[in-house]
Amino acid sequence: MTLFIEQCLNGLQFGLLLFLLAAGLTLVFGIMDLVNLAHGSLYMIGAYFAATFAAWTGSFVLGAILALGATLLVGMAVEVIAMRKLYGRDHLDHVLATFGLILFFDESVRLIWGPAGLSLPLPSWLQTPITILPGIQYSAYRLAIIVVSVAVAAALYFIVMRTRLGMLIRAGASNREMIGALGINIKLLFTLVFGLGAALAGLAGLMQAPILTVQIGMGENILILAFVVIVIGGIGSIRGAFISAVLVGFIDTLGRSYFPDLLRLVLDRNTAATAAPALSSMLIYIIMAAILVVRPEGLFPASRR
Amino acid sequence: MIRKLNLRAVVIATLLAALLLLPLYTSLTGDRFALTLFTRIVILALAAVSLNLALGYGGMVSFGHAAFLGIGGYAVGILSYEGVGSGFVQWPIALGASALFALVIGALSLRTRGVYFIMIPLAFAQMAYYIASGLARYGGDDGLTLQNRSSFAGLINPSNKVQFYYLCLALLLGSIYLVWRLTNSRFGLAVQGARSNDTRMRAIGFPTYRYKLACFVISGTLCGLAGILLANNTDFVSPAIMFWTRSGDLIVMVVLGGMGSLFGPLFGAVALLFLEEALSRITEYWQILLGPLLLLVVLFARGGIDGLLKGARRG
Numbered sequence: 001m002t003l004f005i006e007q008c009l010n011g012l013q014f015g016l017l018l019f020l021l022a023a024g025l026t027l028v029f030g031i032m033d034l035v036n037l038a039h040g041s042l043y044m045i046g047a048y049f050a051a052t053f054a055a056w057t058g059s060f061v062l063g064a065i066l067a068l069g070a071t072l073l074v075g076m077a078v079e080v081i082a083m084r085k086l087y088g089r090d091h092l093d094h095v096l097a098t099f100g101l102i103l104f105f106d107e108s109v110r111l112i113w114g115p116a117g118l119s120l121p122l123p124s125w126l127q128t129p130i131t132i133l134p135g136i137q138y139s140a141y142r143l144a145i146i147v148v149s150v151a152v153a154a155a156l157y158f159i160v161m162r163t164r165l166g167m168l169i170r171a172g173a174s175n176r177e178m179i180g181a182l183g184i185n186i187k188l189l190f191t192l193v194f195g196l197g198a199a200l201a202g203l204a205g206l207m208q209a210p211i212l213t214v215q216i217g218m219g220e221n222i223l224i225l226a227f228v229v230i231v232i233g234g235i236g237s238i239r240g241a242f243i244s245a246v247l248v249g250f251i252d253t254l255g256r257s258y259f260p261d262l263l264r265l266v267l268d269r270n271t272a273a274t275a276a277p278a279l280s281s282m283l284i285y286i287i288m289a290a291i292l293v294v295r296p297e298g299l300f301p302a303s304r305r
Numbered sequence: 306m307i308r309k310l311n312l313r314a315v316v317i318a319t320l321l322a323a324l325l326l327l328p329l330y331t332s333l334t335g336d337r338f339a340l341t342l343f344t345r346i347v348i349l350a351l352a353a354v355s356l357n358l359a360l361g362y363g364g365m366v367s368f369g370h371a372a373f374l375g376i377g378g379y380a381v382g383i384l385s386y387e388g389v390g391s392g393f394v395q396w397p398i399a400l401g402a403s404a405l406f407a408l409v410i411g412a413l414s415l416r417t418r419g420v421y422f423i424m425i426p427l428a429f430a431q432m433a434y435y436i437a438s439g440l441a442r443y444g445g446d447d448g449l450t451l452q453n454r455s456s457f458a459g460l461i462n463p464s465n466k467v468q469f470y471y472l473c474l475a476l477l478l479g480s481i482y483l484v485w486r487l488t489n490s491r492f493g494l495a496v497q498g499a500r501s502n503d504t505r506m507r508a509i510g511f512p513t514y515r516y517k518l519a520c521f522v523i524s525g526t527l528c529g530l531a532g533i534l535l536a537n538n539t540d541f542v543s544p545a546i547m548f549w550t551r552s553g554d555l556i557v558m559v560v561l562g563g564m565g566s567l568f569g570p571l572f573g574a575v576a577l578l579f580l581e582e583a584l585s586r587i588t589e590y591w592q593i594l595l596g597p598l599l600l601l602v603v604l605f606a607r608g609g610i611d612g613l614l615k616g617a618r619r620g
Contacts, residue, residue, distance in 0.1 A: 104596030278439030
């Protein structure tokens with residue numbers, strides 16, 4: 001039972017992390033109609049910045065804040081230098097150009113930080129487990145990730161639904177030309193949105209960094225999961241991204257820990273042991289396929305233009 | 306139609322002649338490396354030709370074609386591991402498996418449109434990658450070494466480098482011919498029509514879903530063939546063969562060479578692999594140059610190499 005609760009929390013934590021990544025992707029797609037494969041690179045860069053700044057300032061929190069700002073700036077620079085020229089182009093162009101950016105970022109990181117991974121040590125107050133229920137302890141750091149992610153999701157909801165900037169973002173998503181014609185500086189708006197997406201990706205990266213090592217290519221595997229999330233949730237929908245991210249997080253985490261046991265009930269021990277790793281990694285994709293059969297536009301399709 | 310002698314025709318003829326005469330050159334100079342490099346180029350060009358059928362002619366941006374390389378390769382590897390060495394058994398099974406996978410992925414992703422189509426093959430290719438990594442019996446992450454190359458009962462010997470090179474080249478030229486025949490047939494024109502305007506094609510009575518699906522399956526099967534050759538060429542198959550950056554490389558080849566042109570993928574494969582060789586001599590960090598170069602190609606040279614040879618055809 002303890003293990004089950006712990007795995008559920010792990011699933012929630014992973015799901016929320018995926019949401020941070022998927023929110024940026026879906027925001028950028030919904031508003032700029034831009035497919036950004038290099039989103040995973042921003043996730044990686046966030047983690048590298050955090051590891052560097054934390055070592056430099058000696059404080060995890062300060063390092064994380066500086067890294068967020070730096071990732072935001074990198075995101076805005078990428079938008080101004082490269083992405084801006086891609087709006088209105090074919091999606092294939094986006095795929096290719098951002099694939100080029102991935103190569104560039106991966107190699108730049110190798111050049112600057114070297115091929116070996118970095119680690120981001122946690123401060124001691126985040127290392128001690130916390131008693132969440134009588135008799136059940138849980139990692140303080142993972143709990144902190146959950147709290148921060150939920151807060152960021154709430155803030156994002158507030159910004160998008162309740163502020164003037166959010167109103168412009170929603171207006172931009174439904175009719176770009178029109179808000180440009182109304183005198184809104186659409187270039188600046190796009191740069192801001194891209195920067196925001198980059199910062200969200202960077203936040204996800206730096207929060208994941210202490211759990212895994214900071215290494216080149218760390219953003220690429222999770223990026224594909226984030227794609228699965230937004231395909232399931234409906235591209236362009238932040239609400240859909242949130243629900244499907246949590247869903248994917250749960251299914252993936254619980255699937256990996258309990259699927260082998262379930263398999264053992266049907267198959268003999270050896271077959272189950274060999275098939276389980278392959279099958280449990282398939283789980284999430286099979287669910288995606290099933291959802292696409294029923295709802296090709298995802299669970300919460302953003303309203304058509 | 307008789308074409309005038311133009312730059313493009315000259316380049317194609319020179320390239321084909323060079324490819325045909327390459328083994329002669331290597332046997333004269335004893336340059337084993339060139340033969341290995343070119344076998345690889347020819348195989349990847351075959352994969353690019355297959356992707357071009359879906360991407361260039363069908364307008365289906367499949368970011369998961371490396372999965373077919375992996376399926377073709379693993380089918381050969383697994384059968385060989387289990388003691389089935391005959392190419393007459395291995396190859397049809399490998400092709401069938403690729404076709405089946407293409408059918409399933411295509412059927413799912415073609416239900417959706419636009420940007421979904423990019424992500425779904427990508428996700429399934431990643432799934433295939435994880436499955437291969439989980440196959441403990443067949444080496445898991447480390448991959449599987451082929452004890453023997455596919456045997457063809459003395460008809461042709463894939464272990465002989467020159468014979469294998471010519472086999473690959475023949476299959477490449479055969480598939481270019483196939484693509485040429487396909488794209489000029491009623492089927493191919495319908496697929497290209499659907500790329501330009503799907504709604505209109507359906508309105509005049511073409512079930513475009515089935516046409517595009519058939520196109521995707523042919524493309525996937527051809528790519529599976531490239532996978533078979535790739536596994537035989539390296540005597541090794543590992544999950545890395547279907548990592549998603551490999552799918553990206555294939556798209557780069559197609560676009561670099563010129564989308565929707567018959568010889569474009571061949572140009573692209575030659576150019577990309579030569580570029581890799583050349584840039585990696587300049588610096589160890591050659592991808593730092595390749596990345597921005599790709600960006601520039603996307604921004605300023607949409608027609609790729611074929612477009613440049615044809616003269617300015619801006620997209």
